[in-house]
Amino acid sequence: xxxxxQVSLLAGADFWTTVAIPRLxxxxxxxxxxxNGARGGGSLVGGVKAASxxxxxxxxASWNPSLVEKxxxxxxxxxxxxxxxxxxxPTVNIQRSxxxxxNFECYSEDPCVTATLATAYIEGLRNGGVGATIKHFVGxxxxxxxxxxxxxxxxxxxxxxxxxPFEAAVKTAGVxxxxxxxxxxxxxxxxxxKALLRDLLKDEWGFSGxxxxxxxxxHSTAPTVEAGLDLEMPGPTRDRGDKLxxxxxxxxxxxxxxxxxxxxxxxxxxxxxxxxxxDIPAExxxxxxxxxxxxxxxxxxxxxxxxxxxxxxxxxxxxxxxxIGPNAEAAQIMGGGSAQLNPHYAVxxxxxxxxxxxxNQLRTAPGVTANRLMPLISGPFEVxxxxxxxxxxxxxxxxSHPLGEVMWFNEVAPGVADAEFSLRATTRFTPSETAEHVxxxxxxxxxRLIVDGRTxxxxxxxxxxxxxxxxxxxxxxxxxxxxxxxxxVDVVVEYRFVQAITLNLKAIRVGxxxxxxxxxxxxAVELARASDIAIVYAGRxxxxxxxxxxxxxxxxxxxxxxLIAAIAAVNPRTVVVLQTGGPVAMPWLDKVGAVVExxxxxxxxxxxxxxxxxxVAEPGGRLAQTFPRSIDHTPVExxxxxxYPGRDGHVVYREGVFVGYRHYDxxxxxxxxxxxxxxxxxxFDWQAPSVDKPVFDGEGTITVxxxxxxxxxxxxxxVVQLYVAPPTSRVDRPVKELRAFAKLLLAPGETVExxxxxxxxxxxxxxxxxxxxxxxxxxxxLIAAASAAAAKGSVDIELxxxxxxxxxxxxRH
Ligand code: BGC
Numbered sequence: 001x002x003x004x005x006q007v008s009l010l011a012g013a014d015f016w017t018t019v020a021i022p023r024l025x026x027x028x029x030x031x032x033x034x035x036n037g038a039r040g041g042g043s044l045v046g047g048v049k050a051a052s053x054x055x056x057x058x059x060x061a062s063w064n065p066s067l068v069e070k071x072x073x074x075x076x077x078x079x080x081x082x083x084x085x086x087x088x089x090p091t092v093n094i095q096r097s098x099x100x101x102x103n104f105e106c107y108s109e110d111p112c113v114t115a116t117l118a119t120a121y122i123e124g125l126r127n128g129g130v131g132a133t134i135k136h137f138v139g140x141x142x143x144x145x146x147x148x149x150x151x152x153x154x155x156x157x158x159x160x161x162x163x164x165p166f167e168a169a170v171k172t173a174g175v176x177x178x179x180x181x182x183x184x185x186x187x188x189x190x191x192x193x194k195a196l197l198r199d200l201l202k203d204e205w206g207f208s209g210x211x212x213x214x215x216x217x218x219h220s221t222a223p224t225v226e227a228g229l230d231l232e233m234p235g236p237t238r239d240r241g242d243k244l245x246x247x248x249x250x251x252x253x254x255x256x257x258x259x260x261x262x263x264x265x266x267x268x269x270x271x272x273x274x275x276x277x278x279d280i281p282a283e284x285x286x287x288x289x290x291x292x293x294x295x296x297x298x299x300x301x302x303x304x305x306x307x308x309x310x311x312x313x314x315x316x317x318x319x320x321x322x323x324i325g326p327n328a329e330a331a332q333i334m335g336g337g338s339a340q341l342n343p344h345y346a347v348x349x350x351x352x353x354x355x356x357x358x359x360n361q362l363r364t365a366p367g368v369t370a371n372r373l374m375p376l377i378s379g380p381f382e383v384x385x386x387x388x389x390x391x392x393x394x395x396x397x398x399x400s401h402p403l404g405e406v407m408w409f410n411e412v413a414p415g416v417a418d419a420e421f422s423l424r425a426t427t428r429f430t431p432s433e434t435a436e437h438v439x440x441x442x443x444x445x446x447x448r449l450i451v452d453g454r455t456x457x458x459x460x461x462x463x464x465x466x467x468x469x470x471x472x473x474x475x476x477x478x479x480x481x482x483x484x485x486x487x488x489v490d491v492v493v494e495y496r497f498v499q500a501i502t503l504n505l506k507a508i509r510v511g512x513x514x515x516x517x518x519x520x521x522x523x524a525v526e527l528a529r530a531s532d533i534a535i536v537y538a539g540r541x542x543x544x545x546x547x548x549x550x551x552x553x554x555x556x557x558x559x560x561x562x563l564i565a566a567i568a569a570v571n572p573r574t575v576v577v578l579q580t581g582g583p584v585a586m587p588w589l590d591k592v593g594a595v596v597e598x599x600x601x602x603x604x605x606x607x608x609x610x611x612x613x614x615x616v617a618e619p620g621g622r623l624a625q626t627f628p629r630s631i632d633h634t635p636v637e638x639x640x641x642x643x644y645p646g647r648d649g650h651v652v653y654r655e656g657v658f659v660g661y662r663h664y665d666x667x668x669x670x671x672x673x674x675x676x677x678x679x680x681x682x683x684f685d686w687q688a689p690s691v692d693k694p695v696f697d698g699e700g701t702i703t704v705x706x707x708x709x710x711x712x713x714x715x716x717x718x719v720v721q722l723y724v725a726p727p728t729s730r731v732d733r734p735v736k737e738l739r740a741f742a743k744l745l746l747a748p749g750e751t752v753e754x755x756x757x758x759x760x761x762x763x764x765x766x767x768x769x770x771x772x773x774x775x776x777x778x779x780x781x782l783i784a785a786a787s788a789a790a791a792k793g794s795v796d797i798e799l800x801x802x803x804x805x806x807x808x809x810x811x812r813h
Contacts, residue, residue: 006262007244012235016041027278035089039341040082040283043407049285052343058302058599060107060624063719064743065120072124079130083280085272086131090121092165093140095625097636099551101143104335104581108624109660112738115168122173131176131272134169140181143550144645150184153653159766160657176209182217191218197228200809210264222252230261287344299601299608301620305679311593313615321362322531323350324524325538326370332579333605337547343603349537352606367524368559372543374440374511377404381425385413389496391422405509422496429491431483440476440511442468445497452489470548529570537577545581564588583627618716622678629672635663661788662734676787682712688793689784698803702758706784710746717745720754721785727778760803775803
């Protein structure tokens with residue numbers, strides 16, 4: 001291969017594919033987001049339909065690696081249906097705060113849960129012939145100033161908390177690809193962080209796959225190549241190509257570095273079978289019954305029964321049911337951002353109940369709204385693109401777009417530069433009531449909204465990037481206009497683009513609604529009063545839980561808390577179904593009969609929720625993230641902006657290893673619901689754990705066994721959580737740390753033994769001075785527990801000598 005050919009492999013050809021070299025028979029391969037499905041190419045909205053699986057936090061709550069491996073297998077089929085041989089997943093950043101916009105994409109606050117599930121996911125994909133891209137390496141725990149922020153993390157926290165999922169993916173699962181993060185780590189962009197990419201990942205861990213940048217997250221030529229970033233994404237290249245060839249010729253980049261990176265890209269192409277099937281097929285939608293069934297089962301396995309006074313499971317026979325709340329008729333199936341896709345279908349909670357009830361048994365009422373943006377107008381948009389920025393001259397292209405939101409990843413029309421175009425997008429809207437209508441406008445660049453010939457929103461002069469579209473779109477601006485029922489009006493957006501936006505994205509979004517007022521609230525309360533059972537479907541949506549934007553807090557949006565309290569006051573049989581991508585405060589908790597957290601469970605949402613509510617399925621989930629009583633109880637919301645959301649471009653992980661339950665244990669703060677918590681519809685007896693080596697010299701592993709009996713009348717699942725509590729140490733160590741777990745499924749009366757292995761690492765902390773994992777000599781307590789706050793039994797082991805595992809890379813420099 002010539003130098004130019006080698007270099008050509010080191011950046012994408014376009015948004016989703018690598019560069020082919022026909023002369024050498026080297027094919028291109030395609031990648032796709034990831035992680036809760038395979039969206040395929042094109043834009044984030046309106047693509048070829050795809051199966052929508054439970055999001056990361058739901059899989060985390062399943063605590064079930066074999067289920068996650070099956071999902072990996074199904075995702076491999078989905079990826080292939082989109083022509084992709086590499087999926088941009090899993091996301092394994094740690095749930096450090098309660099408000100990270102991508103909290104929903106991540107599995108857990110705990111590295112053991114995250115690493116175990118990530119490994120299973122990667123193996124499932126690989127067995128299906130598709131490569132995983134574990135992301136985002138590393139320190140991407142917030143979306144604030146996400147492309148520039150430095151996460152300042154000490155080596156101990158990195159080694160003990162943030163790196164283990166990546167380490168397991170490399171060493172245990174042999175992952176094919178790693179995506180560097182957008183953020184800087186201790187001041188250096190991770191895409192050019194040599195200690196991270198070369199010294200740690202490639203040299204110390206022996207990673208043989210490729211490192212690719214996050215999209216537009218590579219910022220230099222020589223530093224990224226020298227540091228070990230193999231592939232710049234997306235293409236066409238900005239930093240490589242001729243620039244890299246020149247840098248090699250000038251001696252700024254070693255030719256061997258380029259060669260090594262090219263070899264890694266070729267190895268990836270070979271590993272995913274690119275040479276065997278060189279053509280990338282067209283995208284297809286494959287809506288398989290097996291995938292439907294798997295998604296439904298996984299949804300139920302992820303649902304956490306937080307509280308139950310005995311009202312659940314529901315017997316619907318002869319009962320009238322009120323399905324209330326903003327999420328009753330809306331199917332909240334996924335979070336927002338690059339993980340979103342166009343689902344085959346989406347079952348709402350009310351639809352899930354409708355198939356189980358007769359018409360006069362079930363009634364619904366929203367009561368309040370919970371949206372962050374005005375509800376999307378239905379579209380379609382007809383778009384006239386002009387070749388000048390001021391809507392003059394001829395129309396260079398006419399386009400039709402199916403939705404009320406239009407996004408362009410590449411140039412808006414062929415041959416028209418981003419700085420040059422302007423466009424006029426028109427849709428028609430027929431009001432269903434005569435009322436004051438509120439319109440909302442978001443765009444990436446200046447725009448205005450004209451309804452029925454009147455300018456309702458004008459952000460041509462004051463447009464500024466805000467909290468939409470990955471920090472590239474403005475904060476939604478709203479305007480009102482009175483409209484008449486049945487009289488159709490034209491809704492027009494005039495739009496142009498301004499450069500200086502990290503992503504090359506262009507987008508417009510129009511929302512409209514007549515706000516729900518006190519009458520809707522009162523109607524919902526009346527309905528609850530008149531029904532035997534009231535189920536409130538509350539929570540958030542992918543507008544809140546989204547990439548590009550952290551949450552404002554953990555209170556339910558809008559008037560939902562007020563609504564739940566009002567419903568509970570009139571109906572003693574009130575059940576709350578939450579759907580969020582992370583913790584929520586529950587000021588009404590004592591007043592309601594039961595609470596379940598259903599997350600974003602994918603396209604079968606309503607069916608999975610109904611399965612659990614009616615007892616067809618066991619609520620199989622356990623929290624993999626602590627739910628605090630209040631946002632200021634988290635380890636990062638300390639009131640000091642440097643720990644969150646960051647100050648002067650740095651967010652300091654001052655809490656060190658005390659993340660999640662490690663923090664609550666240390667601070668003595670009782671959370672609302674502890675890590676690991678989740679109830680069952682049956683009950684269990686636990687026996688004390690036993691070990692094969694009560695005296696351990698550090699050779700091999702210790703086997704821990706815990707016997708659990710289902711003493712109830714229904715089958716059910718229990719998660720045996722094994723925490724290790726260290727002896728008094730020379731460093732400040734967590735009270736206890738999860739080191740293994742096992743999910744058991746038990747028939748009535750059945751006893752099953754959980755078997756878990758502990759290696760010396762399970763007893764170690766990371767000693768920064770010695771650059772080593774160190775397990776001190778002494779007595780360790782192994783605690784078998786049903787949550788971080790529910791110990792069921794323990795056994796002590798004696799470690800007879802100090803075990804030191806020296807590592808080579810030093811990250812902080
Ligand atoms: C996200 C990645 C994603 C990529 C491609 C980025 O904005 O951070 O997770 O894979 O876009 O869509």
